[in-house]
Amino acid sequence: xxxxxxxxxxxxxxxxxxxxxxxxxxxxxxxxxxxxxxxxxxxxxxxxxxxxxxxxxxxxxxxxxxxxxxxxxxxxxxxxxxxxxxxxxxxxxxxxxxxxxxxxxxxxxxxxxxxxxxxxxxxxxxxxxxxxxxxxxxxxxxxxxxxxxxxxxxxxxxxxxxxxxxxxxxxxxxxxxxxxxxxxxxxxxxxxxxxxxxxxxxxxxxxxxxxxxxxxxxxxxxxxxxxxxxxxxxxxxxxxxxxxxxxxxxxxxxxxxxxxxxxxxxxxxxxxxxxxxxxxxxxxxxxxxxxxxxxxxxxxxxxxxxxxxxxxxxxxxxxxxxxxxxx
Ligand SMILES: Cc1cc2nc3c(=O)[nH]c(=O)nc-3n(C[C@H](O)[C@H](O)[C@H](O)COP(=O)(O)OP(=O)(O)OC[C@H]3O[C@@H](n4cnc5c(N)ncnc54)[C@H](O)[C@@H]3O)c2cc1C
Numbered sequence: 001x002x003x004x005x006x007x008x009x010x011x012x013x014x015x016x017x018x019x020x021x022x023x024x025x026x027x028x029x030x031x032x033x034x035x036x037x038x039x040x041x042x043x044x045x046x047x048x049x050x051x052x053x054x055x056x057x058x059x060x061x062x063x064x065x066x067x068x069x070x071x072x073x074x075x076x077x078x079x080x081x082x083x084x085x086x087x088x089x090x091x092x093x094x095x096x097x098x099x100x101x102x103x104x105x106x107x108x109x110x111x112x113x114x115x116x117x118x119x120x121x122x123x124x125x126x127x128x129x130x131x132x133x134x135x136x137x138x139x140x141x142x143x144x145x146x147x148x149x150x151x152x153x154x155x156x157x158x159x160x161x162x163x164x165x166x167x168x169x170x171x172x173x174x175x176x177x178x179x180x181x182x183x184x185x186x187x188x189x190x191x192x193x194x195x196x197x198x199x200x201x202x203x204x205x206x207x208x209x210x211x212x213x214x215x216x217x218x219x220x221x222x223x224x225x226x227x228x229x230x231x232x233x234x235x236x237x238x239x240x241x242x243x244x245x246x247x248x249x250x251x252x253x254x255x256x257x258x259x260x261x262x263x264x265x266x267x268x269x270x271x272x273x274x275x276x277x278x279x280x281x282x283x284x285x286x287x288x289x290x291x292x293x294x295x296x297x298x299x300x301x302x303x304x305x306x307x308x309x310x311x312x313x314x315x316x317x318x319x320x321x322x323x324x325x326x327x
Contacts, residue, residue: 001153003036003130004061006091008082009054010101011044013196016053019097023159024059024167027095030126036092037061038167041085043078045071055175057167062177063089069184072191073101077184079108084182086113091154092130098158106158115152121159132157202236202252209235210264212255212282215242216271216292216311223248225315226270232326238262240272256281271311274299 005027010017020040027038037060042050047066054062065081082105086094094109096102098120110117122144123135131148132155138145149155204210211230217223223243230237241256243249255262257277267285272278274290274297282288283302290303293310300306307314 001090001092003031003034004039004089004091005030005034005036005093005095006039006041006063006086006089006154008094008096008102008105009040009042009050010097010099011042011047011050012101013194014050016050017097017099017161018166019099019102019159019161021057021166022161022164023095023097024057026124026159026164027093028058028167030093030124030132034092034126034128034130036130039063039089039091041082041089043070043081043085045069051177055177056170058170058173059167059175060173061089062175063180064177065180065182065184067182067184069186072187072194074187074189074191075104075108077187078105079112081182081184083109083112084180086154088178088180093126093132094154094156095124096156096158098160102158106156110156113154113156115154115156116147116149117156117158118147118149119158121157122163124157124159124164131155202238202250204236204238204253204255204262205260207236207238207262207264209233209266209268210238210255210262210282210285211235211268211270212238212240212272213243213249213270214240214272214278215246216273217243218271218311220248222311222315225319229319229322232322235264235266240275240278269299269303270315272299273297274301 007023007027009020031038039061041063043065045068063085096106118134121134121136125133133146134157135144135146213226227237238253238255239249244251244254257280261281263284265286267288269290288303289305290299291307291314295308
């Protein structure tokens with residue numbers, strides 16, 4: 001093992017993702033303390049243009065696996081190709097973005113390498129011996145834990161987009177490029193077409209009325225009713241992170257610390273517990289109504305009007321009242 005810091009360069013739609021440039025920035029800061037090279041590892045198809053782009057940044061080395069079977073991200077093939085880069089570089093630290101690709105790839109690689117992985121880091125520090133201190137929110141974000149990986153190498157972390165400062169421009173550093181050959185079988189899954197979602201980004205910050213949906217909403221039928229009611233009262237709907245994490249609502253509607261901060265005239269929280277990270281994004285709302293079956297739920301501590309009850313009973317009553325007045 002050497003002292004190098006290896007960064008996975010994430011490519012989507014033929015473009016290097018911002019998070020990878022941020023990780024390279026973090027890698028440069030770490031290498032300045034521990035020594036070693038800042039190494040970019042890139043995997044994909046037709047990479048020559050992207051490699052030229054990478055050379056314009058303040059990095060030392062680029063390793064690439066360029067293969068037509070790597071045109072689209074597929075876990076198996078990318079894991080095999082990037083593992084080849086890792087075993088060739090033999091780095092002290094590996095960084096990946098905490099994106100859907102990074103979150104898919106990183107645990108698979110850490111299992112293959114038999115090492116630890118700290119996910120979703122917000123701060124990285126290193127000592128002169130190369131021990132990495134990986135800080136991330138813990139216990140519901142109420143405190144930050146600094147995690148070390150003393151027994152195994154390489155040390156691996158994923159870092160959320162937008163946390164680190166991006167790498168600076170190359171000021172005359174010679175960047176070597178090493179191409180590796182990896183036998184990549186024709187993927188077992190064939191991607192026929194990539195369709196980019198062209199949805200509008202919801203502007204919940206501007207809404208005067210928000211119906212905000214939490215895990216307690218229950219099934220899809222209730223979810224649809226809440227969304228329908230939001231339209232009926234000329235508002236829109238937002239949600240807690242639970243609904244984003246389970247893929248039911250898009251992230252642009254998430255309220256809270258890692259979502260958006262809202263201040264509507266009316267915030268109606270349905271089945272939201274009121275975790276501190278959620279309250280941080282909505283407690284300044286003018287009037288808050290909360291529906292929750294648990295009378296001790298924290299959402300009631302900020303609510304102007306609290307309704308203790310089961311959503312399955314309250315929602316039909318709300319619907320009836322709203323329809324009566326709105327239709
Ligand atoms: C670093 C970090 C950042 C985070 N950022 C955010 C953020 O930006 N926004 C955010 O929302 N969260 C965020 N979270 C997550 C947060 O800690 C909570 O896990 C999340 O807010 C919980 O969502 P919830 O209230 O919908 O679900 P739960 O906590 O599971 O609560 C569900 C609630 O529904 C009630 N309920 C269940 N069934 C019914 C029923 N039938 N009728 C009535 N009530 C019912 C329950 O009593 C409960 O109170 C973050 C966490 C971390 C660690």
